[in-house]
Amino acid sequence: MPTIKKFQVTFDCAEPERVARFWCEVLGYVVSxxxxxxxxWDAFDRSRPPEDRGSWFACSDPSGVGPRLFFQRVPEGKAVKNRVxxxxxxxxxxxxxxxxAALEAECTRLVxxxxxxxxxxxxGxxxxxxxxxxxxxEFCLD
Known part of the structure; x- marks a missing residue:
C-alpha cells in the first residue's frame, strides 16, 4: 500500500469565503x-444555481508544503467543541x-x-x- 502524504483539512462553516480568507491571513496561505x-471565483459562482453560490471555497500553502484548506457551507451552526x-x-x-511573548504577539494580531x-x-x-x-x-497558538 502506498503511503498517503497529501491531504486537505475541511471546515464546515456558514460563510466559506469569509472563513477561508481569515485562515489565509492566519497562516500566510493564498486563495486557491x-x-x-x-x-x-466570481465567474465560477455565476455559473452555479443561486442556492449553490458561495457554498465552498479553498486556500492553500503557497510553498505547497502545508495541506489545502477546504471550506464548505453547512446549514447548521457550530454546537459543540471541535473534535479536531x-x-x-x-x-x-x-x-x-x-x-x-511570541504567542501574545501573534494572539494580538489574530484578535x-x-x-x-x-x-x-x-x-512557566x-x-x-x-x-x-x-x-x-477552536484552535491553539502553540
Whole structure:
C-alpha cells in the first residue's frame, strides 16, 4: 500500500469565503485557483444555481508544503467543541517568557483579524493560547 502524504483539512462553516480568507491571513496561505475552466471565483459562482453560490471555497500553502484548506457551507451552526483543531505553531523552539511573548504577539494580531482569545495555558516553561476563529472553531497558538 502506498503511503498517503497529501491531504486537505475541511471546515464546515456558514460563510466559506469569509472563513477561508481569515485562515489565509492566519497562516500566510493564498486563495486557491478557481475550479478548472474558470478565470475567477466570481465567474465560477455565476455559473452555479443561486442556492449553490458561495457554498465552498479553498486556500492553500503557497510553498505547497502545508495541506489545502477546504471550506464548505453547512446549514447548521457550530454546537459543540471541535473534535479536531489546528495548532498554529508560532513559537516552536522557544521557552518561558520568550515563548509567551511570541504567542501574545501573534494572539494580538489574530484578535485584530476577528479571532477570540479563550485561555492562556502557561506553566512557566511551555505555553499555548486557546483561541476561536471568526465562526467559533477552536484552535491553539502553540
Amino acid at each position: 485557483p478557481p475550479p478548472y475552466g474558470f478565470a475567477t 483543531h489546528l495548532d498554529v505553531r508560532v513559537a516552536t523552539g522557544l521557552v518561558g517568557e520568550e515563548r509567551l 485584530g483579524l476577528g479571532a477570540v482569545r479563550e485561555q492562556l495555558l502557561y506553566d 516553561h511551555g505555553a499555548c493560547i486557546v483561541m476561536r476563529d471568526i465562526e467559533g472553531n
